Amino acid sequence: MWTLMDSPVGELRIVEHSGAITAIEFSPFRDHDGRVRGDRADDHPVLVECVRQLTAYFARDLKEFDLPLAPEGSxxxxxxxxxxxxxxxxxxxxxxxxxxxxxxxxxxxxxxxxxxxxxxxxxxxxxxxxxxxxxxxxxxxxxxxxxxxxxxxxxxxxx
Known part of the structure; x- marks a missing residue:
C-alpha cells in the first residue's frame, strides 16, 4: 500500500508492506524499479501515522520518528x-x-x-x-x- 504527501522537499510517496514502512520516495517517482507498492491506500493506519510524523518533522515539532520500518537491503x-x-x-x-x-x-x-x-x-x-x-x-x-x-x-x- 502507498500514499502521497506534499512536503517542503516535494511530493513524497510513502510505501507500506506488512505493517511497516518500506520506502519513502522523492518525486519524480520510478514505478518500474521492481519494488512492490500495491494499491494506493490513503487511510492505511501505518501510512496515516507516517504522514502525521513527517508533517510534524517538517514543522520542527518532531525530532525522532517512531515508526515500524522494514528497509530491504543486504x-x-x-x-x-x-x-x-x-x-x-x-x-x-x-x-x-x-x-x-x-x-x-x-x-x-x-x-x-x-x-x-x-x-x-x-x-x-x-x-x-x-x-x-x-x-x-x-x-x-x-x-x-x-x-x-x-x-x-x-x-x-x-x-
Missing part, C-alpha cells in the same frame, strides 16, 4: 542504516565515522556511501545527515538541494 546496508538512525536531529556524521562505528577503517567509507545512497526510507532513516569528512555536502539520492533543505530544517538544533 546485511551490510541494514547495518549502515541502523547506524544512520543513531545520528540525531541537528547532528551530522561523516561516511568515515559511520565506517568506524561499524568496526571498519576509512577504506570502507565508499561502501558506506553506497549503502547510504541505497537507503529506501530517507528522512526517517536520516541519510541526509551524513556528510563528507571535510564538512561538505556530498551526493544524495534525492538531490543535493533536498539534502541542504533537510539539514537547514534541523539547523536550529546546531546552535
Amino acid at each position: 546485511d551490510f546496508q541494514r547495518r549502515v542504516w541502523d547506524q544512520l538512525l543513531l545520528v540525531g536531529w541537528g547532528e551530522t556524521a561523516s561516511y568515515g565515522e559511520i565506517a568506524h562505528r561499524l568496526g571498519h577503517t576509512n577504506a570502507a567509507s565508499r561502501a558506506v556511501g553506497l549503502a547510504n545512497g541505497r537507503n529506501p526510507i530517507p528522512i526517517v532513516i536520516p541519510c541526509h545527515r551524513i556528510i563528507g569528512a571535510n564538512g561538505t555536502l556530498t551526493g544524495y539520492a534525492g538531490g543535493l538541494e533536498r539534502k541542504q533543505l533537510l539539514l537547514e530544517l534541523e539547523q536550529d538544533a546546531l546552535f
